[in-house]
Amino acid sequence: MKKTFIYLSIMAIMASCSVAEKEKAPQTPVVAGETIQLQTPSKQGGASINEALWNRKSSREYANEPLTLEELSGVLWAASGVNRPDGHLTAPSALALYPIQTYAFLESGVYLYDAKNNTLERKVEGDYRHLATLQDFANTASLNIVYIADMLPYDSQSEMLLERQRILWGMDAAGYAENVNLYAAGHGLKSITRGGAKAEEILKLLQLNPLRYEFVLAQTVGK
Numbered sequence: 615m616k617k618t619f620i621y622l623s624i625m626a627i628m629a630s631c632s633v634a635e636k637e638k639a640p641q642t643p644v645v646a647g648e649t650i651q652l653q654t655p656s657k658q659g660g661a662s663i664n665e666a667l668w669n670r671k672s673s674r675e676y677a678n679e680p681l682t683l684e685e686l687s688g689v690l691w692a693a694s695g696v697n698r699p700d701g702h703l704t705a706p707s708a709l710a711l712y713p714i715q716t717y718a719f720l721e722s723g724v725y726l727y728d729a730k731n732n733t734l735e736r737k738v739e740g741d742y743r744h745l746a747t748l749q750d751f752a753n754t755a756s757l758n759i760v761y762i763a764d765m766l767p768y769d770s771q772s773e774m775l776l777e778r779q780r781i782l783w784g785m786d787a788a789g790y791a792e793n794v795n796l797y798a799a800g801h802g803l804k805s806i807t808r809g810g811a812k813a814e815e816i817l818k819l820l821q822l823n824p825l826r827y828e829f830v831l832a833q834t835v836g837k
């Protein structure tokens with residue numbers, strides 16, 4: 615009886631601590647502008663890797679509710695943020711060529727993620743989230759990410775590598791996307807990797823020459 619009481623008391627203290635932790639977590643709104651300065655995610659945040667792996671799944675139902683600055687910062691850093699002094703990223707890249715560019719489609723515009731400066735730079739103002747998908751559920755989700763390959767870094771590579779470039783940058787993008795899926799699963803967010811988007815329209819909107827740039831993968835993250 616006494617043991618049960620002590621056990622329950624400990625559980626109650628632990629539960630109240632985790633609620634207090636959650637209450638303490640800042641919920642900064644994203645202020646839309648030409649540049650969004652992102653935050654540096656802490657080293658301690660989120661669930662354990664094992665919990666995130668247990669929780670990871672594709673979701674196809676989202677609220678039209680923006681991510682907080684903390685969430686947006688964490689998601690983009692997980693995709694392709696700098697995690698070492700040499701400038702390398704959270705995700706690997708074949709031959710460290712880093713051909714993948716990470717675009718964030720938000721209600722306020724389409725932004726290019728600048729990993730070095732940890733900012734989002736607006737390329738087009740307006741809500742174009744619907745271009746980043748072929749499925750209605752993503753039209754109004756908090757964030758659609760689009761991964762676009764810039765072929766230039768492959769220009770001076772060997773013939774053998776050029777033959778495999780699509781596979782290689784596809785795998786780079788899949789790594790970025792899976793980092794995001796695990797980050798989302800570890801931070802109470804929903805996500806899905808998607809192969810479908812209005813690729814031609816996206817390149818046109820962003821004024822990217824299709825001879826140099828190619829749509830690779832899309833992803834939805836939200837609540």
Ligand SMILES: Cc1cc2nc3c(=O)[nH]c(=O)nc-3n(C[C@H](O)[C@H](O)[C@H](O)COP(=O)(O)O)c2cc1C
Nearest residue numbers: 670671672673674749788806807808809810811831
């Ligand atoms: C490269 C890739 C592309 C995908 N494209 C789509 C897509 O366009 N639409 C979609 O609803 N799901 C897409 N998915 C998600 C898969 O359908 C999903 O991972 C699969 O059904 C297994 O379910 P789970 O992720 O919940 O384990 C894609 C997944 C991957 C890895």
